[in-house]
Amino acid sequence: MAATAVAALKIGILVPYTESSIGVDVGLNQKRAADLYLKRHSGKLAGRAVSLVYSAESVESAINKVKLKTLVETERVEVLMGAAAADAAYVMRDAAEAAKLVYIDTNATANALTRSVADCKPSCKSKYVFRASATSWQLSQPLGEWASRSGIKDFFVCCVDETFGTESADAFEAGLATNGGRATDRTAVPNGGDWSTVVGSIKAQPTQNVFAAFHTDDAEGFIKEWDKQGMRDAGFKLYGPGLLTEQEVLNQTKAASEGIVSSHFWSSELNNPENKALVDVFPQEYKDDETGAPVLLSGYAVQMWDAMTALDEALTRINGNTRDADALIAALESTSFKSPRGAFTFDRATHNPVQDIYIREVRLSNANPVNVIRDTLPGVTDPGA
Secondary structure, eight states: OOOOOOOOEEEEEEEOOSTTSTTHHHHHHHHHHHHHHHHHTTTEETTEEEEEEEEEOOSOHHHHHHHHHIIIIISOOSEEEEOSSHHHHHHHHHHHHHHTOEEEESSOOOGGGGSOOGGGOSOOOOTTEEESSOOHHHHHHHHHHHHHHTTOOEEEEEEESSHHHHHHHHHHHHHHHTTTOEEEEEEEEOTTOOHHHHHHHHHTSSOOEEEEEOOHHHHHHHHHHHHHTTTTTTTOEEEEEGGGGOHHHHHHHGGGGTTOEEEESOOTTOOSHHHHHHHHHHHHHOBOTTTOOBOOOOHHHHHHHHHHHHHHHHHHHTTTOOSOHHHHHHHHHHOEEEETTEEEEEOTTTOOEEEEEEEEEEEEETTEEEEEEEEEEEEEOOOOO
């Protein structure tokens, strides 16, 4: 009797990848990474043909719920990936829990997504949820601890007034406190803030070490204004979570970003074979639609690449069978591999990555800004509560 053909595995991916999407820097680079991974693996994971079903993430939770309903019930996807923003990740978590499907978060840093949280606010932990990025805590607490241990004790703290900003600022202050550091003052700024006023108010206060938790367009606007007001020449030093100096931010701010210190799980400068290979191939594969310039690898792309790798490795352990969600969960919990970021494994308790965090500083290389690694903090694990 002939063997029954195995249907293509459908993976539903909700990211803001269209030009009209808020957060397109995140979503488009993640789409590129997922597509490239499949291309380089002959369209298969664990020997099984794969179909990536994309849906454009919205800023409205109600719209994302409809999109996920379509992915799960109409498209009948068997795995979920994506979510640039925290609210979208919470919606994806709920959809995965209801459908009993594995969901791999590829960007959102919201701590609660992989933690046991009292009264399930803003989200309940789910055994179906894994994270391929990092928590806000992982991207900021180690930096605060490193800075205060290095003798840099006092900081002015500013952040975007949303989950990422608030959690990052809280974590950084907690890290500072481990070695007697403190925030001398703190301010929260709405998305698209009045950067002239924001930076001007920082310049008018006495604390010259500044922690800033901004990302994408906000990071670009803040850094450009920081440079315009001559903050570096005035003796101020800027620190932040790695999203502050993500690749697209560096592309837009150029020399204005020089000297910024950040903490992240990845840098283009990491000297390992997996990173070198992907740093080389990404710009060969993709060109910017507007400028025609090669698209440089970003941390956003690495997150999706690792999500695809983790799923590939896990499916290999169970012969590509996605019908048993518990078996897939167990396989993901046991997965470990060499990533562009370094060693990658999931914490069995939280399903959050256990990963090295790199202290980086932006320096110019042939007039181009790069995140040069200053220090490595090995095996950073989110506390999970």
